[in-house]
Amino acid sequence: MATDQQRAWNSGGRTPPGHKxxxxxxxxxxxxxxxxxxxxxxxxxxxxxxxxxxxIYRYR
Known part of the structure; x- marks a missing residue:
């Protein structure tokens, strides 16, 4: 699973369209x-x- 830092790098620091x-x-x-x-x-x-x-359960 990608980390938040990897996701930010992949998306240029932006939230992908359609995602909150x-x-x-x-x-x-x-x-x-x-x-x-x-x-x-x-x-x-x-x-x-x-x-x-x-x-919360996803973070277990």
Whole structure:
């Protein structure tokens, strides 16, 4: 899977047409992964970051 840096390089730093920018920054993603590893609730994290539970589960 490509990293955010690779995606930015490939797209010239622009969000590709038809795609929304991510609501979660790479730093927030790292924090979510750390908190999931500490057994925090995906539902609580989703509510805190304003994203769906499905988004949180993708970061596992």
């Amino acid at each position: 920018p991510s609501k979660v920054t790479p730093a927030q993603r790292d924090e979510i992964c750390r908190r999931l590893a500490a057994n925090e609730s995906p539902q609580a994290l989703a509510a805190e970051y304003g994203v769906s539970v499905h988004t």
